[in-house]
Amino acid sequence: MKKILSSLVIVLVLVINLQAQKYFSKTGEISFHSSTPIEDIEAISNSASTVFDLESGKIQWSVLIKSFEFEKALMQEHFNENYMESSKYPKGFFKGMIKDHENIDLTKDGSYTAQVNGTLEIHGKSKQIENTAIFMVENGLISATCDFKIFVADFDIEIPSVVKQNIAKELEIKIKTNYELLDKS
Amino acid sequence: MNFLINLKSKWMCILLICFTIPMCTFAQGEEDDLLALLGEQEVTDYTYATFKANRIINLHSVENTAKGVLDIKISHRFGFINGGLYELFGLDQASIRIGADYGINDRLMVGFGRSSFEKTYDGFAKVKLLRQSKGVKTMPITASILASTAIKTVEFQDPDRENYFSSRLYYVFQGLIGRKFNESLSLQISPTIVHRNLVKTISESNDVYCIAAGGRIKLNKRTSFNAEYIYVLPDQLAPGFRNSLSIGFDIETGGHVFQLHFSNSTSMIEKGFITETIGNWFDGDIHFGFNVSRVFTVN
Numbered sequence: 018m019k020k021i022l023s024s025l026v027i028v029l030v031l032v033i034n035l036q037a038q039k040y041f042s043k044t045g046e047i048s049f050h051s052s053t054p055i056e057d058i059e060a061i062s063n064s065a066s067t068v069f070d071l072e073s074g075k076i077q078w079s080v081l082i083k084s085f086e087f088e089k090a091l092m093q094e095h096f097n098e099n100y101m102e103s104s105k106y107p108k109g110f111f112k113g114m115i116k117d118h119e120n121i122d123l124t125k126d127g128s129y130t131a132q133v134n135g136t137l138e139i140h141g142k143s144k145q146i147e148n149t150a151i152f153m154v155e156n157g158l159i160s161a162t163c164d165f166k167i168f169v170a171d172f173d174i175e176i177p178s179v180v181k182q183n184i185a186k187e188l189e190i191k192i193k194t195n196y197e198l199l200d201k202s
Numbered sequence: 203m204n205f206l207i208n209l210k211s212k213w214m215c216i217l218l219i220c221f222t223i224p225m226c227t228f229a230q231g232e233e234d235d236l237l238a239l240l241g242e243q244e245v246t247d248y249t250y251a252t253f254k255a256n257r258i259i260n261l262h263s264v265e266n267t268a269k270g271v272l273d274i275k276i277s278h279r280f281g282f283i284n285g286g287l288y289e290l291f292g293l294d295q296a297s298i299r300i301g302a303d304y305g306i307n308d309r310l311m312v313g314f315g316r317s318s319f320e321k322t323y324d325g326f327a328k329v330k331l332l333r334q335s336k337g338v339k340t341m342p343i344t345a346s347i348l349a350s351t352a353i354k355t356v357e358f359q360d361p362d363r364e365n366y367f368s369s370r371l372y373y374v375f376q377g378l379i380g381r382k383f384n385e386s387l388s389l390q391i392s393p394t395i396v397h398r399n400l401v402k403t404i405s406e407s408n409d410v411y412c413i414a415a416g417g418r419i420k421l422n423k424r425t426s427f428n429a430e431y432i433y434v435l436p437d438q439l440a441p442g443f444r445n446s447l448s449i450g451f452d453i454e455t456g457g458h459v460f461q462l463h464f465s466n467s468t469s470m471i472e473k474g475f476i477t478e479t480i481g482n483w484f485d486g487d488i489h490f491g492f493n494v495s496r497v498f499t500v501n
Contacts, residue, residue, distance in 0.1 A: 078237075094250055180455075
């Protein structure tokens with residue numbers, strides 16, 4: 018009976034510990050870049066939210082589409098109004114898993130490369146993606162970066178023929194953030 | 203005694219299980235939506251693109267030219283379409299305004315232009331006071347004020363009379379209250395005063411009060427149907443002057459907005475289309491016209 022009791026206590030402690038294994042950021046940086054011979058278009062958001070759980074390997078992101086800032090105000094308006102329809106689809110999401118998350122030791126300084134796969138949801142359309150992310154620990158500070166590409170057409174984003182030459186079919190996306198320990202108290 | 207301890211542990215066990223299970227399930231629930239742990243983001247969601255352009259047709263809309271953006275506008279009003287085939291339905295004549303608008307910051311824009319109608323120069327400043335928003339800050343409307351001056355440079359009708367420069371001046375003050383009700387419908391109401399330094403007869407008011415209203419219905423992502431009407435309060439204008447009514451379409455293509463419309467007003471500036479409209483819609487005194495706007499990001 019004592020054994021059961023102690024093992025239960027261990028489970029309880031583990032559960033509490035598990036919750037302490039989560040890291041978050043509310044200032045995640047997401048930028049995208051469209052490059053064509055005619056025009057380069059770039060936008061950046063500095064207010065993406067993200068949480069990852071090292072124990073289970075789960076990682077999630079969300080970003081307000083309206084938080085993307087462009088160099089040209091009119092581009093930003095068209096991005097929200099015509100392409101992303103941000104009042105209908107206010108957020109973009111990623112929900113996925115870090116493969117081999119056991120290999121990441123956040124207590125030790127270093128750079129850890131990990132495959133991340135999951136579902137990217139933009140403009141109400143979902144797509145499975147898999148990319149390489151880098152988790153870095155430096156003096157106890159945890160950061161992560163990930164660069165990948167997506168096709169605009171995969172997310173049902175319509176580009177009218179007049180501006181087809183100006184907007185790339187494939188966008189480069191760069192993600193960068195510092196993570197903090199998620200304190201449950 | 204032994205039995206008692208056992209019983210105690212059993213109770214402890216049950217108690218522990220009772221505590222642990224919900225914690226486990228709680229932890230499980232979180233797993234699915236980790237982001238929920240961060241709580242909802244507190245943001246203010248400002249409404250954008252209440253109208254596609256900073257004019258509805260002739261009237262200013264609650265939209266401002268963005269900071270550092272230069273908006274070159276070329277506007278035409280052809281002759282009355284009731285001129286028939288002989289006048290190619292008005293296309294033989296054109297009244298034109300060439301203008302430029304510039305956004306000094308996101309709330310203040312200025313602009314000037316020159317109209318062929320009465321050879322008039324005009325300049326204006328528009329300030330956005332309130333922005334429609336929801337979220338942390340909630341504001342049901344967008345509100346702006348507009349001040350405009352026009353200088354009529356056409357030669358004085360009676361050169362023998364003592365004519366003053368001030369007689370050429372017109373002032374307009376306008377409040378703009380607009381709301382984007384949903385993705386497709388936006389409405390605006392604009393109480394306006396036009397001050398004319400010189401009027402032809404004593405029966406005409408120097409200060410003309412009117413209420414302008416306009417709106418748009420989006421037909422698809424890049425096209426909208428617009429309409430505006432200006433009700434001039436009675437007994438201020440000489441007989442023969444009418445209220446301005448315009449309908450049209452906005453067509454957006456990248457950096458351009460094309461506004462194609464039908465209006466009974468010849469002038470494209472406030473003092474003109476509010477106080478000097480003579481066309482009668484029912485007689486076919488309708489101008490076909492367009493505004494072409496091209497924006498340049500200057501800095």
